[in-house]
Amino acid sequence: MAIQSIRLFGDPVLRTPAAPVVDFDKELRKLVKDLTDTMMDAPGAGLAAPQIGVGLRVFTYYVDDRLGHLINPDLDLSADLDEEGEEGCLSFPGLSFPTPRAIRAVAKGFDMHGEPVTIEGSDLMARCLQHETDHLDGILFIDRMDPKQRKLAMKAVREAEWSGLAAPTVRFSPHATGGRAL
Numbered sequence: 001m002a003i004q005s006i007r008l009f010g011d012p013v014l015r016t017p018a019a020p021v022v023d024f025d026k027e028l029r030k031l032v033k034d035l036t037d038t039m040m041d042a043p044g045a046g047l048a049a050p051q052i053g054v055g056l057r058v059f060t061y062y063v064d065d066r067l068g069h070l071i072n073p074d075l076d077l078s079a080d081l082d083e084e085g086e087e088g089c090l091s092f093p094g095l096s097f098p099t100p101r102a103i104r105a106v107a108k109g110f111d112m113h114g115e116p117v118t119i120e121g122s123d124l125m126a127r128c129l130q131h132e133t134d135h136l137d138g139i140l141f142i143d144r145m146d147p148k149q150r151k152l153a154m155k156a157v158r159e160a161e162w163s164g165l166a167a168p169t170v171r172f173s174p175h176a177t178g179g180r181a182l
């Protein structure tokens with residue numbers, strides 16, 4: 001097990017676009033293992049490499065008993081949206097908010113051995129694929145909310161116990177919420 005610290009909102013790494021993976025080597029396989037272990041420990045439904053301070057286009061997911069990872073993802077989204085679905089993020093501990101997302105998504109990319117992979121998902125899986133791919137572009141779920149909802153979310157962020165504590169070494173226990181952390 002190699003559980004890493006999860007970076008919190010306010011850490012600049014979460015706003016930095018990640019670089020495509022070029023070398024499908026032993027280091028990459030270790031990164032996938034670290035992401036998987038850290039996500040399962042949190043526990044979360046998804047985790048992107050920037051959330052553990054690594055600027056590479058890699059994420060892991062654990063949705064509906066499907067555990068996996070994707071490298072250099074490219075997304076194709078349905079036009080129809082789920083406007084009201086609640087979404088959380090491991091970099092915003094204990095908080096979840098309605099966040100509009102496409103209902104269906106197809107993600108194409110690679111596995112850690114460099115083999116092409118296609119993941120198709122709807123509902124939570126589609127939401128996860130969009131949320132994690134956004135992390136690789138430095139985009140956070142608050143950016144996807146409508147302005148009114150974002151204002152409420154930022155108020156909750158400012159009032160959260162972890163607010164302003166974006167030091168890389170800080171970790172928190174997951175709080176009981178109805179939301180799903182990604």
Ligand SMILES: [Zn+2]
Nearest residue numbers: 089090091182
């Ligand atoms: Zn997240």
